[in-house]
Amino acid sequence: MTTLADPKVILRRRALSRRRALDAGVRRAFSARLVDEGLRLARLWNPSVVSAFYPIGDEPDALALLRALADEGFTTALPVTARGRPLTFRRWRPGEATFPGPMNIPEPPPEAGDVAPDLLFTPLAAYDRRGHRIGYGAGHYDRTLAGLRARGPIHAVGVAYSVCEVEAVPDEPHDQRLDFILTESELIDARDFG
16 A cells, blocks of 8 residues: 555656656657667567557657557557556557557457567656666556566566656565666666666
């Protein structure tokens, strides 16, 4: 149970405030960088399935990345939420149908087919260089990454503006670290800080 005095709540609120204040030019430039760097990583790791996220609010725009990946022949997917459970993923390419999920985020329909990504581009509210992330408080990605890692090797890349970096995210034993964090200015290899 979190409270307003919870350090993660405070860090999340401050990071999201900084993110909201970003200039539109920074946002556009990061969208282009996300495509370039995301494609480079996918070509390097050759995943069977790549997931990203349908951006909400002022999150970085990952749709252009999904389009570029699909155009290069990668199988792409979006997460599907269920309260209190790990995410599942369904095949999806930009332009295909979605519907509002339980958190009002666009999700592919059930007939799109479930897949298990081995390269994930994940949204977040705040991060530190050790690869710890603060999401939106539901724990979806912690449960999801734990389950996917139990099945085999994956690469988890957090996608965030550099203004969302904090010195240290308070972490707990169940928290799953990211392998990398991609910002508008750098790719942080969080494995170096473990």
